[in-house]
Amino acid sequence: MRIHSLAFVLMALSNATFSAEPLPELTIYHYERMPFFGNNSGKEAGILIDISRMIFDQAKIRHKYVEVPVRRLLESLKEREYACTIGALKTTERETLYAYSDDFIYQDQPFRIIIQSEKKTLLPENPTVRQILESELRLGVIDGHVYGSWLDGSIARYKPRLQKINIGDDTERMHKMIAGDRIDYMFAVAEEAKYVINNNREFAEKLSIVKVADAPAGNRRYILCSKEVGGETLKKINAAIKTVKASANYKRLISQQAQ
DSSP states (O other), X not given: OHXXXXXXXXXXXXXXXXXXXXXXXXEEEEOOBTTTBEEETTEEESHHHHHHHHHHHHTTOOEEEEEOOHXXXXXXXXXXXXXXXXXXXXXXXXXHHSEEOSSOSEXXXXXXXXXXXXXXXXXXXSOOHHHXXXXXXXXXXXXXXOOOHHHHHHHHHHOOEEEEEOOTTOTTHHHHHHHTTSSSEEXXXXXXXXHHHHTOHHHHHHEEEEEOTTOOSOOEEEEEEOTTSOHHHHHHHHHHHHHHHTSHHHHHHHHHHTO
């Protein structure tokens, strides 16, 4: 009887050891879009890189960051790789194709417009989104990009003069087009607008940031994963998000962006 009991215990321990096999390294795809994510002196950098690193470290998930062209990012996740991306907006279509974190990891500041400085006077001093979109000014939008329900809905409703632009991997292409008078303005969240203009002398000289009077609170950004990322990993991610968002480090990082 004791021999049988010992054999059962050994078998149980063997199964436990097997089930505890570590998960593979999780690939985190991103593209160049500072100040959210990108590369600084050969190292991953940006608001969402910092937040996600806190989350994956808290979850004790081995991970690596890989920069890919923006148009390939979501397609790669469709291929059932063991991979995620950070800072994705939530849409009904995406929810059928991918797995989202339960909670958001970051909320954008409200939208602004970046406009040719000399054309600011063509708008009221504190323009609403309707006044902007119904003006004669030419709006540039990134082809295939999701701006969120408020702005996408406003564009559909007010039907501005619109040019869809394939930016490829050049995230500053639309700013260059505004500076070169090929389009008049674009929408950008406040932290992105300030970063781009403050870090480029030509843009600082030729472009201005204008508040949108009725812009709501910004979009919420989530961790988005391929269906290959199983429930165990997502459970760890969700628990870690809750812990990190309650931490002093997270709150300090968020307050810095609001300055």
